[in-house]
Each structure stands twice: as structure tokens, then as C-alpha cells.
Amino acid sequence: ECTAVDAHKANVVLNTMLTMFAQYCSKPFEIEPVEVEQVDGKVIVYPVREFFVFAFLFIL
Secondary structure, three states: OOOOHHHHHHHHHHHHHHHHHHHHOOOOOOOOOOEEEEEOOOEEOOOOOOOOOOOOOOOO
């Protein structure tokens, strides 16, 4: 369970925990999605697996 005030930060923590423990699943690295219904009726499927491209700027 992950609890946070900021949904983005909670998603980062959830993805980190999934990555750390996925190797111990009965089928290694298989993650099952879960539908979460919010109070306003909106349904979100977790984990949200987003991929980010990081760019680094090196100044010499």
C-alpha cells in the first residue's frame, strides 16, 4: 500500500516498489493491473507504467 498527498509521487513510489519486488512473484516480473474507482466515479488502472526520457546537459 502506498499513501501520499501527491498522486504523482505516490505513483513513483508504487512503481519503485513494484520494480523491487517483481522478481519474487510466482511468475517473475509479471505485474497484474488493478482498477481503482475514485469517489467521483473515475476509474484508473494501476500501476500506471509511464516511461520517461531523461536528458542531461553537460557544460564544459
